[in-house]
Amino acid sequence: VPFVDREAVEAAAAQADVVEFFYGDPDAELIRLAKRHGAVAGWQVGSAHEAEAAIEAGCDYVAAQGVEAGGHVRGTQSLDDVLEATLRVVTAAVVAAGGIGSPDRVAQLLSNGASAVRIGTRFVAATESNAHLEYIDMLIQARAADTTLTEAFGVGWPNAPHRVLRSAIDAATSFDRDVVAVIGERQLPPFAPVPPTRQAEGAILAMALYAGFSVDHVTHRQPAAEIINELTSSLP
Ligand SMILES: Cc1cc2nc3c(=O)[nH]c(=O)nc-3n(C[C@H](O)[C@H](O)[C@H](O)COP(=O)(O)O)c2cc1C
Numbered sequence: 001v002p003f004v005d006r007e008a009v010e011a012a013a014a015q016a017d018v019v020e021f022f023y024g025d026p027d028a029e030l031i032r033l034a035k036r037h038g039a040v041a042g043w044q045v046g047s048a049h050e051a052e053a054a055i056e057a058g059c060d061y062v063a064a065q066g067v068e069a070g071g072h073v074r075g076t077q078s079l080d081d082v083l084e085a086t087l088r089v090v091t092a093a094v095v096a097a098g099g100i101g102s103p104d105r106v107a108q109l110l111s112n113g114a115s116a117v118r119i120g121t122r123f124v125a126a127t128e129s130n131a132h133l134e135y136i137d138m139l140i141q142a143r144a145a146d147t148t149l150t151e152a153f154g155v156g157w158p159n160a161p162h163r164v165l166r167s168a169i170d171a172a173t174s175f176d177r178d179v180v181a182v183i184g185e186r187q188l189p190p191f192a193p194v195p196p197t198r199q200a201e202g203a204i205l206a207m208a209l210y211a212g213f214s215v216d217h218v219t220h221r222q223p224a225a226e227i228i229n230e231l232t233s234s235l236p
Pocket of ligand 1: 022068070071072098118119120121210215
């Protein structure tokens with residue numbers, strides 16, 4: 001939301017079934033825009049209070065995100081706490097997000113009242129993903145305890161907590177040149193919030209290596225369909 005482009009919202013809503021917003025106070029005008037162009041509109045939230053505001057502003061559903069999540073983290077509560085609180089105040093569908101990596105966890109959240117689960121980090125290691133292979137190798141080696149919630153990768157987007165591999169902060173801190181990596185025409189400074197795609201060239205391990213607690217369950221590169229089959233294997 002801090003960088004939202006209305007034309008992009010319109011274009012997305014005309015072509016995609018769902019348009020979801022994240023990281024800003026729920027905005028009725030943006031939600032109207034998405035719905036007017038034919039999409040189901042949602043908001044990823046970090047608290048029950050924000051979930052209520054999103055539904056009042058016109059959202060069809062919300063995603064409740066816990067602090068275990070990889071990437072930008074909106075709230076301060078664990079997924080179990082934010083999900084329970086959100087389900088108490090919202091009757092619309094609630095997607096659970098943050099640190100979900102195993103079939104048992106998926107089954108548990110769905111039986112606790114979530115309508116769906118969101119998987120982020122595990123798909124970074126999918127064969128179809130455009131993440132840089134060195135980033136994926138780091139995810140395969142890392143455990144949840146190797147992640148940290150920080151504002152470090154805040155160049156151009158300050159005061160926005162995010163969960164990354166701690167090793168990325170160490171590598172960026174000891175990096176002493178102005179450009180950490182290049183992606184196409186873009187020259188990225190150290191601590192830019194951009195994660196390494198396969199097109200990135202430079203100090204890949206000093207870039208924003210986003211990872212959630214779910215990194216515990218990243219063990220190898222595998223097709224997305226295989227990840228989904230595994231994660232749904234405990235469902236009735
Ligand atoms: C590499 C990466 C990039 C992400 N980028 C976005 C994004 O652009 N927009 C967004 O709404 N959420 C983004 N997220 C957060 C996800 O929506 C979700 O909350 C998170 O991945 C769930 O936790 P998990 O990674 O443990 O599965 C990103 C997460 C990761 C790991």
